[in-house]
Amino acid sequence: MSEACDEMRLLIQADLDGELRPAEAARVAAHLAGCPDCVRTQAELAGLSDRMAREASRYPASEAFRTALTARLAAAAPSTAPTVRRRQPLLLGASFGAGAALAASVLFLLMPIGGSSWPDEIVASHIRALQPGHLMDVVSTDQHTVKPWFDGRLPFAPPVKDLAAIGFPLAGGRLDYLAGRPAAAMIYHHGQHVIDLYAFDGTDLPAGLAPAGSRDGYNFERWTDGGMSFWAVSDLNAQELADFVRAWRKL
Numbered sequence: 001m002s003e004a005c006d007e008m009r010l011l012i013q014a015d016l017d018g019e020l021r022p023a024e025a026a027r028v029a030a031h032l033a034g035c036p037d038c039v040r041t042q043a044e045l046a047g048l049s050d051r052m053a054r055e056a057s058r059y060p061a062s063e064a065f066r067t068a069l070t071a072r073l074a075a076a077a078p079s080t081a082p083t084v085r086r087r088q089p090l091l092l093g094a095s096f097g098a099g100a101a102l103a104a105s106v107l108f109l110l111m112p113i114g115g116s117s118w119p120d121e122i123v124a125s126h127i128r129a130l131q132p133g134h135l136m137d138v139v140s141t142d143q144h145t146v147k148p149w150f151d152g153r154l155p156f157a158p159p160v161k162d163l164a165a166i167g168f169p170l171a172g173g174r175l176d177y178l179a180g181r182p183a184a185a186m187i188y189h190h191g192q193h194v195i196d197l198y199a200f201d202g203t204d205l206p207a208g209l210a211p212a213g214s215r216d217g218y219n220f221e222r223w224t225d226g227g228m229s230f231w232a233v234s235d236l237n238a239q240e241l242a243d244f245v246r247a248w249r250k251l
């Protein structure tokens with residue numbers, strides 16, 4: 001392990017927590033491509049994060065607890081609490097007990113991220129998923145395979161559609177965890193390009209989010225339908241991504 005790897009360890013954890021800007025996430029990906037030590041570190045940390053996410057999401061906070069905690073946070077830090085945008089990176093070392101980790105993860109679940117950071121989070125997740133071995137949990141071009149795979153793993157049922165006939169074949173699916181919410185990621189291809197289509201339960205997104213935009217060379221579009229929120233993100237140009245979204249929504 002070099003000094004670069006020591007720094008990388010912190011960045012990897014922040015990356016898993018969705019804390020990195022797309023450019024930083026890309027730097028982590030580049031280092032991982034050439035460093036087996038850090039790939040191992042990432043796998044260990046990802047296992048821990050997954051466990052925390054699962055265990056934390058099994059105990060949703062009551063509305064009363066949320067309200068009380070939000071009030072206490074606001075009292076403790078009036079300048080930042082009402083608009084807390086990002087949770088603190090969970091820098092987990094061996095000395096960081098599971099209880100504290102769980103408490104910290106419950107805390108971040110209670111902090112909605114603000115409007116402007118949603119696109120950052122979505123694009124960073126997309127870049128993270130493009131790393132080797134991270135893109136798909138279920139590999140199938142068959143919507144009748146991917147859909148039931150999601151249905152068994154999420155508390156909502158995202159629609160899975162195949163657009164192969166118009167040049168956007170379904171490639172598979174992945175579970176993601178973004179902004180404290182479980183998400184279904186449907187993966188589509190268009191030539192050499194990858195499109196991630198994220199579906200979340202609920203439409204309670206912060207006001208003022210743009211319906212489309214770009215971050216660090218990646219374009220995104222978002223919309224709501226059937227009580228769910230959708231985000232499509234890709235390095236496709238904005239016009240082609242718009243074509244994909246229009247076709248997907250019409251199907």
Ligand SMILES: [Zn+2]
Nearest residue numbers: 005035037038
């Ligand atoms: Zn390394």
